[in-house]
Amino acid sequence: MDHVLTFMDYHIFTPYVYSGSWPESNVARQILSLWIITTLGAELIYLGFGALNFYFVFDHDLMKHPLFIKNQVKNEIRLGSVSLFWMSFPTVGLFYLEIKGHSKLYDNIETQGLSGVILSIAGFLFFTDMCIYWIHRFMHHKSIYKYLHKQHHIFKIPTPFASHAFHPLDGFLQSLPYHIYPFIFPLHKMVYLSLFVFVNIWTISIHDGDYRIPGQLIHLINGAAHHVDHHLYFKYNYGQYLTLWDRLGGSYHYPSALLAKGPHDDIQKLKQ
Numbered sequence: 001m002d003h004v005l006t007f008m009d010y011h012i013f014t015p016y017v018y019s020g021s022w023p024e025s026n027v028a029r030q031i032l033s034l035w036i037i038t039t040l041g042a043e044l045i046y047l048g049f050g051a052l053n054f055y056f057v058f059d060h061d062l063m064k065h066p067l068f069i070k071n072q073v074k075n076e077i078r079l080g081s082v083s084l085f086w087m088s089f090p091t092v093g094l095f096y097l098e099i100k101g102h103s104k105l106y107d108n109i110e111t112q113g114l115s116g117v118i119l120s121i122a123g124f125l126f127f128t129d130m131c132i133y134w135i136h137r138f139m140h141h142k143s144i145y146k147y148l149h150k151q152h153h154i155f156k157i158p159t160p161f162a163s164h165a166f167h168p169l170d171g172f173l174q175s176l177p178y179h180i181y182p183f184i185f186p187l188h189k190m191v192y193l194s195l196f197v198f199v200n201i202w203t204i205s206i207h208d209g210d211y212r213i214p215g216q217l218i219h220l221i222n223g224a225a226h227h228v229d230h231h232l233y234f235k236y237n238y239g240q241y242l243t244l245w246d247r248l249g250g251s252y253h254y255p256s257a258l259l260a261k262g263p264h265d266d267i268q269k270l271k272q
């Protein structure tokens with residue numbers, strides 16, 4: 001995030017936003033700048049990729065499903081945008097620690113070598129997949145579900161805009177593994193930024209109603225077909241990228257959509 005902050009300072013904040021008397025090294029200015037970058041960046045990724053997905057991938061026929069609620073898209077966008085706004089506050093605290101050099105992020109690819117970079121990508125995906133599975137399962141515990149996670153499950157037939165529609169605390173807790181990883185393990189800064197964009201796009205994609213997954217990967221990858229069953233039946237498929245932790249945790253459910261029992265099949269039956 002230090003490179004993003006330096007870039008924004010140089011091209012936008014210093015020449016156009018702040019007065020010349022507020023130095024770039026000032027702590028309050030850095031925190032405010034990080035908050036602007038985090039909030040705008042997250043909203044842009046969410047609304048930008050969400051809209052692209054909604055118009056070009058999402059099957060609008062799903063909006064005819066009886067469980068698709070009135071004004072759903074508007075409600076998803078409102079909850080998602082407000083949640084990202086509030087989530088930015090604690091996230092900025094972690095980004096600030098990161099720009100102050102407390103993380104294990106590095107600049108030079110030679111530090112870990114190419115094999116180290118590839119291993120760190122695999123490590124990041126494995127670590128975050130595992131943590132999000134257990135945090136998500138914890139969110140379904142009956143003592144906590146109705147206070148936080150229920151907001152995401154209002155949408156039984158989600159659209160791409162449901163991807164970030166969480167209670168802000170739920171959203172922040174589920175994003176924590178992404179931010180904690182570089183404080184525990186070494187990670188190249190550009191790889192971190194790219195993975196951050198990737199995980200957001202992935203989250204959008206598992207809500208897009210495109211249930212296709214190539215060949216045998218259906219057993220390995222947790223896609224939209226798996227995640228729609230999570231929205232419909234609650235106690236299955238808590239995973240993020242892989243089905244691994246659902247299989248180990250006994251919550252794996254083969255996608256109904258691939259057994260001709262999914263939302264599209266419900267709509268077809270209603271048409272007959």
Ligand SMILES: [Zn+2]
Nearest residue numbers: 136140149230
């Ligand atoms: Zn859930």
Ligand SMILES: [Zn+2]
Nearest residue numbers: 152158207227
């Ligand atoms: Zn979801």
